Amino acid sequence: SDESWAALSADAETARALAPRRRDGLTAADAEVLRARLGARASELSVHRGVPFAAWILVGALLTLWRPGTVVSWLLPYAEKAWRLAGFLGGRG
Numbered sequence: 001s002d003e004s005w006a007a008l009s010a011d012a013e014t015a016r017a018l019a020p021r022r023r024d025g026l027t028a029a030d031a032e033v034l035r036a037r038l039g040a041r042a043s044e045l046s047v048h049r050g051v052p053f054a055a056w057i058l059v060g061a062l063l064t065l066w067r068p069g070t071v072v073s074w075l076l077p078y079a080e081k082a083w084r085l086a087g088f089l090g091g092r093g
Contacts (some may be wrong), residue, residue: 013037026049 009015017033018026026034067074 008034011037 005021008018014033014037017037018030064073
């Protein structure tokens with residue numbers, strides 16, 4: 001995050017050790033630098049790995065080819081059943 005990067009850049013020694021910031025996040029070398037620098041001071045270090053956006057585009061394209069229509073049209077019959085069930089369980093049906 002921007003806050004994390006700002007905090008890391010505030011330490012001159014760590015800022016020199018890290019490569020310039022990239023959209024893809026830290027490299028393996030950057031992670032090793034952080035692990036070495038923060039190992040003694042940090043009790044926990046969170047690492048988040050994202051799924052590339054292209055993967056989601058591929059899934060959407062495959063779903064579109066596999067089943068015509070939209071996600072809303074696929075889910076509408078189930079939403080209607082869930083709405084009726086909620087009404088029944090709530091005492092309105």
